[in-house]
Amino acid sequence: MFSGAEQVAGDKPPGRRRGRRRDPRAHQAIIDATLEMLAVNGYARMTIESVAARAGVAKTTIYRRWPSKGPLVTEAISTQIHLGGLPDTGDTRADLGAFVRAVIVVLRTPMIRHTLPGLAVEVAGNPDLASALTSHLVAPKRARVSEILDRAVARGELEPDLDYEIVLDMLVGPVMWSALVSGTPLDDAFADRLVDGVVSGIERRPGS
Amino acid sequence: MFSGAEQVAGDKPPGRRRGRRRDPRAHQAIIDATLEMLAVNGYARMTIESVAARAGVAKTTIYRRWPSKGPLVTEAISTQIHLGGLPDTGDTRADLGAFVRAVIVVLRTPMIRHTLPGLAVEVAGNPDLASALTSHLVAPKRARVSEILDRAVARGELEPDLDYEIVLDMLVGPVMWSALVSGTPLDDAFADRLVDGVVSGIERRPGS
Amino acid sequence: MFSGAEQVAGDKPPGRRRGRRRDPRAHQAIIDATLEMLAVNGYARMTIESVAARAGVAKTTIYRRWPSKGPLVTEAISTQIHLGGLPDTGDTRADLGAFVRAVIVVLRTPMIRHTLPGLAVEVAGNPDLASALTSHLVAPKRARVSEILDRAVARGELEPDLDYEIVLDMLVGPVMWSALVSGTPLDDAFADRLVDGVVSGIERRPGS
Amino acid sequence: MFSGAEQVAGDKPPGRRRGRRRDPRAHQAIIDATLEMLAVNGYARMTIESVAARAGVAKTTIYRRWPSKGPLVTEAISTQIHLGGLPDTGDTRADLGAFVRAVIVVLRTPMIRHTLPGLAVEVAGNPDLASALTSHLVAPKRARVSEILDRAVARGELEPDLDYEIVLDMLVGPVMWSALVSGTPLDDAFADRLVDGVVSGIERRPGS
DNA sequence: GCTTAATCGAGACGGTACGTCGCGTCTTGCA
DNA sequence: TGCAAGACGCGACGTACCGTCTCGATTAAGC
Numbered sequence: 001m002f003s004g005a006e007q008v009a010g011d012k013p014p015g016r017r018r019g020r021r022r023d024p025r026a027h028q029a030i031i032d033a034t035l036e037m038l039a040v041n042g043y044a045r046m047t048i049e050s051v052a053a054r055a056g057v058a059k060t061t062i063y064r065r066w067p068s069k070g071p072l073v074t075e076a077i078s079t080q081i082h083l084g085g086l087p088d089t090g091d092t093r094a095d096l097g098a099f100v101r102a103v104i105v106v107l108r109t110p111m112i113r114h115t116l117p118g119l120a121v122e123v124a125g126n127p128d129l130a131s132a133l134t135s136h137l138v139a140p141k142r143a144r145v146s147e148i149l150d151r152a153v154a155r156g157e158l159e160p161d162l163d164y165e166i167v168l169d170m171l172v173g174p175v176m177w178s179a180l181v182s183g184t185p186l187d188d189a190f191a192d193r194l195v196d197g198v199v200s201g202i203e204r205r206p207g208s
Numbered sequence: 209m210f211s212g213a214e215q216v217a218g219d220k221p222p223g224r225r226r227g228r229r230r231d232p233r234a235h236q237a238i239i240d241a242t243l244e245m246l247a248v249n250g251y252a253r254m255t256i257e258s259v260a261a262r263a264g265v266a267k268t269t270i271y272r273r274w275p276s277k278g279p280l281v282t283e284a285i286s287t288q289i290h291l292g293g294l295p296d297t298g299d300t301r302a303d304l305g306a307f308v309r310a311v312i313v314v315l316r317t318p319m320i321r322h323t324l325p326g327l328a329v330e331v332a333g334n335p336d337l338a339s340a341l342t343s344h345l346v347a348p349k350r351a352r353v354s355e356i357l358d359r360a361v362a363r364g365e366l367e368p369d370l371d372y373e374i375v376l377d378m379l380v381g382p383v384m385w386s387a388l389v390s391g392t393p394l395d396d397a398f399a400d401r402l403v404d405g406v407v408s409g410i411e412r413r414p415g416s
Numbered sequence: 417m418f419s420g421a422e423q424v425a426g427d428k429p430p431g432r433r434r435g436r437r438r439d440p441r442a443h444q445a446i447i448d449a450t451l452e453m454l455a456v457n458g459y460a461r462m463t464i465e466s467v468a469a470r471a472g473v474a475k476t477t478i479y480r481r482w483p484s485k486g487p488l489v490t491e492a493i494s495t496q497i498h499l500g501g502l503p504d505t506g507d508t509r510a511d512l513g514a515f516v517r518a519v520i521v522v523l524r525t526p527m528i529r530h531t532l533p534g535l536a537v538e539v540a541g542n543p544d545l546a547s548a549l550t551s552h553l554v555a556p557k558r559a560r561v562s563e564i565l566d567r568a569v570a571r572g573e574l575e576p577d578l579d580y581e582i583v584l585d586m587l588v589g590p591v592m593w594s595a596l597v598s599g600t601p602l603d604d605a606f607a608d609r610l611v612d613g614v615v616s617g618i619e620r621r622p623g624s
Numbered sequence: 625m626f627s628g629a630e631q632v633a634g635d636k637p638p639g640r641r642r643g644r645r646r647d648p649r650a651h652q653a654i655i656d657a658t659l660e661m662l663a664v665n666g667y668a669r670m671t672i673e674s675v676a677a678r679a680g681v682a683k684t685t686i687y688r689r690w691p692s693k694g695p696l697v698t699e700a701i702s703t704q705i706h707l708g709g710l711p712d713t714g715d716t717r718a719d720l721g722a723f724v725r726a727v728i729v730v731l732r733t734p735m736i737r738h739t740l741p742g743l744a745v746e747v748a749g750n751p752d753l754a755s756a757l758t759s760h761l762v763a764p765k766r767a768r769v770s771e772i773l774d775r776a777v778a779r780g781e782l783e784p785d786l787d788y789e790i791v792l793d794m795l796v797g798p799v800m801w802s803a804l805v806s807g808t809p810l811d812d813a814f815a816d817r818l819v820d821g822v823v824s825g826i827e828r829r830p831g832s
Numbered sequence: 833g834c835t836t837a838a839t840c841g842a843g844a845c846g847g848t849a850c851g852t853c854g855c856g857t858c859t860t861g862c863a
Numbered sequence: 864t865g866c867a868a869g870a871c872g873c874g875a876c877g878t879a880c881c882g883t884c885t886c887g888a889t890t891a892a893g894c
Contacts, residue, residue, distance in 0.1 A: 019864020020863075026866080044329045049854060058867045063856070117328035120388045121252050124325050130391070138390060159412055165392055166401045167410060169382040172390075174374070177381030180328050182346060183338070184373055193374045201409030202375060204367055227843030228885040234845080257875060266846045271877070435838025436890040442840080460745045465880055474841050479882070533744035536804045537668050540741050546807070554806060575828055581808055582817045583826055585798040588806075590790070593797030596744050598762055599754070600789055609790045617825030618791060620783055643869030644859040650871080673849060682872045687851070 022065075029055040030062055034076040039111040043073065043118020070122035070129045077115055078136040081106055086144055092152040093195055099144055100171055100191040107179040108186060117180055142168055170198050230273070237263040238270055242284040247319040251281065251326020278330035278337045285323055286344040289314055294352055300360040301403055307352055308379055308399040315387045316394060325388055350376055378406050438481070445471040446478055450492040455527040459489065459534020486538035486545045493531055494552040497522055502560055508568040509611055515560055516587055516607040523595040524602060533596055558584055586614050646689070653679040654686055658700040663735040667697065667742025694746035694753045701739055702760040705730055710768055716776040717819055723768055724795055724815040731803045732810060741804055766792055794822050 033055035037046040048069060052059045066072040083102045089095055106112055123130045145168050152158045174194055178184040241262035245254045256277060260267045274280040291310045297303055314320055331338045353376050360366045382402055386392040449471035453462040464485060468475045482488040499518045505511055522528055539546045561584050568574045590610055594600040657678035661670045672693060676683045690696040707726045713719055730736055747754045769792050776782045798818055802808040 020866080022865070042329075042332060047854060048856085052867095056867085058869085059856080060858090060868095061866060064865080068856090114332055117325055117332050120325035121250075121329055123389065124250065124322060133389070134391070157412055158410060162410060163401060165390075166382070166398070166405060169386055169390055169392055170378065170402065170405055173382030173385030174377040175381070176385050176389075178377055181331065181338075181342070181384075182373075182377055182380075183342065184377055190374070193371060194378065197374060197378055197406065197409070199409050199411045201405070201407050201411075202366060202370060203407045203409075204365055225843095226841070226887070228845075230844060231885095255875060256877085264846090267877085268847085268879095269845065272844070276877095433838080434836070434892055436840075438839065458745070458748060463880060464882085472841090474839095474843085475882080476842090476884090477840065480839080484882090530748055533741055533748050536741035537666075537745055539805065540666065540738060549805070550807070573828055574826060578826060579817060581806075582798070582814070582821060585802055585806055585808055586794065586818065586821055589798030589801030590793040591797070592801050592805075594793055597747065597754075597758070597800075598789075598793055598796075599758065600793055606790070609787060610794065613790060613794055613822065613825070615825050615827045617821070617823050617827070618782060618786060619823045619825070620781055641869090642861070642867070644871075646870060671849060672851085680872095683851085684853095684873085685871065688870070692851095 026057050026061055030057055031076050034072055038115050042114035070126060073119060074133055081137060083144060092157050093199055095148040096195045097191055100195055103172060103175050104186045104191060107175060113179060234265050234269055238265055239284050242280055246323050250322035278334060281327060282341050289345060291352060300365050301407055303356040304403045305399055308403055311383050312394045312399060442473050442477055446473055447492050450488055454531050458530035486542060489535060490549055497553060499560060508573055509615055511564040512611045513607055516611055519588060519591050520602045520607060523591060650681050650685055654681055655700050658696055662739050666738035694750060697739060697743060698757050705761060707768060716781055717823055719772040720819045721815055724819055727796060727799050728810045728815060
C-alpha cells in the first residue's frame, strides 16, 4: 500500500561520483545537533545556523544534504520514532491499547512535542515534505494498526469491510489533539477510554 | 465550567485611563489586514511588517496591542470562527454529524488551514497563548457538544457518567489530524463514518 | 555691540494671555533634568523623552516651550556658564591669563565637555541657534576680553588699531581645540604658554 | 613621535584568514556613498541605511566593517584631507601662512564643515575614536608644522626649546573655532593676521 | 458664577532608523 | 570534489525616539 521508498534527504542522484566523498561523521553530527536544538528550542526557534555551529560543521555542508529545515527535521526525528514491537495478545482492545500507549509515549517526549506542530506548518505548504513525513511517520503506524485489525477481522470481531483509514484517524487524531491543543492528560486511562470508545462506541447498549 | 472571559490581547487593565485612547479603527484595520495576509501567505510567511503596511498603521501600533504574532493571529481568527446555530433534531447521530460537518467547514477555509498549524507551533511553547486559544476556540465547541450529549443522556441514549471530554477529543481530533497530517479527505462521508464509529464503535454486533 | 535680547526659548508672543499660565516649576524642572541628562549621557544621547520622564513632565510641556533639542540645551547650559568677575591687575598678561583660566574651568566641567560639540553640530545647520549661542556664550566672553584690551591700549601696551576679534579667536580657539580634539592638557601651564605666545609671539627677540 | 599606523576601521586581526575575503569594491562604494551623504545632509542627518542604499550594499556589510557611524565617517573624510605639499620659502611667516591657508581650504569644504562638529560629538564620548581621529587628521598637520618650525629654529629665528604643541594649537585652534562657532570670516586676511599674531605677538614693540 | 481659553499629565499615533538575526548563496584555501 | 570559514544581499525583527495629536482635569481672566 505504501512503498516506503521516498527520499527524506540528500542522497546524491545515482550518477558517477568523483572527488572527495561526503563525510558520514558530518552527517551524524548534524542529525545529533538538530535533535539537541529541537529539544532545547523547539521547531520554530531552531536555526540552521545554530545546528551548524553545534555540529562543528559549515552551513554549506548542511545545505548540500538537505534543501531546508523541514526535511532535515523530518529525518532527524524519524530516527527517534520507533513504536517498538507490539505484542499479539489475541485481544483487540489490548492490542489497540498497546498501540495507543506507544503513540502516547512518543508524543510525550519533549522534543517530539516541540517539533511536530512546527513540521505541520511546513507540511501545510509543502506537498513533498508532506509525503515524506507521511511515509516515514504515518505509514509505519498505519501498518501496525492494519495488522491488529487484520487479526481481529480474522477472529470475526470486526466487519471485513471496515474502513481502516478512519480507524487510524480515530486512534491517532485524538491523541495528537490532546497533546497539542485540548490538553486532556495523556495517560493510560485516556488510552483505555479512547480504545473503549472506538471499539464499543459511546452508545448505551441494551444488555450492558 | 469555562468562563470564556480571558483576554486574548491588548486590553489595558481597567484602572484609570488617561491620555489619548486607542483608536478602534486602527484595531479593526489590523485584524482585517492580518486575516488578509494569513489567507495569502499562511502563518509562517505572514509578517508584522506587511500587516502594518496593509492596515495603514505603524508597526508600533501593532506592538502596543499585541506582544507578538501568536496572540494577534489568535484574536484575528477567533473573530472568524462561528460554528453557527446547531439544530436539535432529536437524533444524536444527526446532531453530532451536524457538529462535525460544521467543524470541517471551518477547517476547509484556506485561511484557517494555512493558519492553524502555525498557531500550534506557538502554542507548544507558550502556555498563555495556549489558554487563550483554548478559551476562544475550543471552549465554544465543547459547549456545543455538551448540549448535544446532555440531550442524548436525557433521552436515555447515553450513559449518564459518560466522559464528555474524551468524546470531544474523539470528534475533533480525527478531523484536525486529517486536515493537517493524514490527508484523509474531509467530506460528508468522513463525517458520517466518524460519527458512526464514535457512537456505535467499530466492533461487530451480534445482531447486526 | 550685542543686545543680549534674543530669545533663547519659548516666551509667548506679546498678545493678550488668557487661561492657565505656564507653570514656572515645570520650566525649572525641565532645565534641571536637561542638565542632569547632559552630564550623564552627553549631548548626542540625551533625549527629550528622558528629560520629560526625569522632570516628571509631559513631552508636550517641553515642546510648548522649546522647538527642539538645540535651543533647550542652549538655555540649560547658558544658566551654568558664568565667567565670574575678572580682576583688573594692571598687568595685561595676568588679566588675560585669568580670562583663559576661567574659560578652561568652564570647559573642564564634564557636562560642558559632553555638550559643546553636540551644540556645534546643531549650530552648523541652524543659523538661529547659532546666533542664540553666540549671544549667550560668546558675546560675554568677548566683552571681558574687550575690557582687558581696552585697558592695555590705554596703558600704551597695545596698538590702538588692534583687531580684537582675532585676539579673542587666538585665546579661545586653542582652548576649545585642546579640549575637544588635540588633547593637550588644559592646565595653568597651558594658559601661561598660550597667553605668552599671544602677547609676545613665538619669534626670537634680539634682546632676549 | 606619532606612528600613524593605527587602524581606523574594520581590518581583521592579522591571524589566519579563511573563508571569503571582504570585497574591496564594497568597501570603496561605502566610503564614496558616505561622502556623498555627508555632503548632502551633514553628519547628524546621515544614516547608515541611506549609505547602504546609495552604495548598493547590505546594511550588514557596513556593520561588519565599522561598528558605528563615527569610525565610518572618520575613515571617509580622512581619505579627503590632504594638505598637499607645502613649499619651503625660507620665510617662516610665509610657510606658516601657507599651512594655515591649507587648513582653511579644507575647513571651507561644505562636506567637511557639515561633518567635523558631528565627529567632535562622537569623539567626546569615545576615546578610541578620538585617537583614530587624532592619528589620521591631526598628526599629519603636526608633522607639517614641525618641519616648518625645525627650519626656522635652524635659521635661528626661533628658540630651540619652543613648545611645538602649543604652536600647533595656536594655529589650528582659532581656525576651527572661527569655522564652527565664532563665525569670523576665514579668508587670507584672517590667515595673515593669525600668523602675524602667533609669530610677533600682539604686544607693541618699542622699535616698531 | 459662568464661560472660555490655555496648560498640565498621560499616552496613543504615524514615522524613521536603529542594530541584530537568520536566511540561502557565494568565494577561498586546504585536504 | 568536500569541507570549514566566513562575506554577501536580503528581509524582517522588535525597540527607541521623534514630533504631533487627542484626552480629561486644572486653573485663571473676562464677562
